[in-house]
Amino acid sequence: MPYNKIENINLLDIPKITDPRGNLSVVEEGFLPYEVKRVYYLYDVPSGAYRGGHSHKEQQEFLIALSGSFEVILDDGKNKKSVTLNKPNSGLLIPTGIWRELENFSSGSVCLVLSSGRFLESDYIREYDEFKSFKGA
Template identity: 85%
Template structure:
C-alpha cells in the first residue's frame, strides 16, 4: 500500500541567474532528492490532447515548462489537484504513487522531465483502476 499524498507534491523554485543577456537556471546539488537517470521532453502536443495518464511504483519525476504552459492534474487516490506550469524556473516534483495527467498545452509548450529511473514498463501503472488497487483505495 502506498501512502503518498497530494501534500507530498512539491512545486520547487529552480535557481535563476538574471543577466541582461538572458536568464540562466541551474539544477544541481540537492535540488532533487535523487540522481537523474533519464531526461525526456514533450513538445508539439496539440492543445486538445493530453499526456501522462499513469503513475509510477518507484520513479519520481520533476516536470518543468521550458516554454509555454500546461496543466498537471494530480491524484493520490483520494484527492485531486491541478497545477499550471508556465515558468522555466519552477519545477514540479512528483513522488511515486501519484497519478498524473498533462493537458491544456499552449502553442509552443515544451515539458522537460527529469526522472529518477530509466524507462521500465513494469514501473508504470497505466490503468486507473489498477492505480486505485495499488493505493489501497
C-alpha cells in the same frame, strides 16, 4: 509503500541567475532528492491532447515548463489537485505513486522531465483501477 499525498506536492523554485543578456536556471546534483537517470521532453502536443495518464511504482519525476504552459492534474487515489506550470524557473516534483495527467498545452509549450529511473515498463501503472488497487484506495 508510504502513502504519498497530493497536499504535500508543491512547486519548487529553480535557482535563477539574472543577467541582462538573458536568465539562466540550474538544476544541479543535490537539488532533487534523487539522481537523475533519464531526461526527456514533450513538445508539439496538439491542441486538446493530453499526456501522462499513469503512475509510477518506483520512479519520481520533476516537470518543468521550459516554454509555454500546461496543466498537471495530480491524484493520490483519494484527492485531486491541479497545478499549472508556466515558468522555466519553477518545477513540479511528483513522488512515487501519484497518478498524473498533463493537459491544456499552450502552443509551443515544452515540458522537460527529469526522472529518477530509466524507462522500465513494469514501473508504470497505466490503468486507473489498477492504480486505485495499488494505493489501497
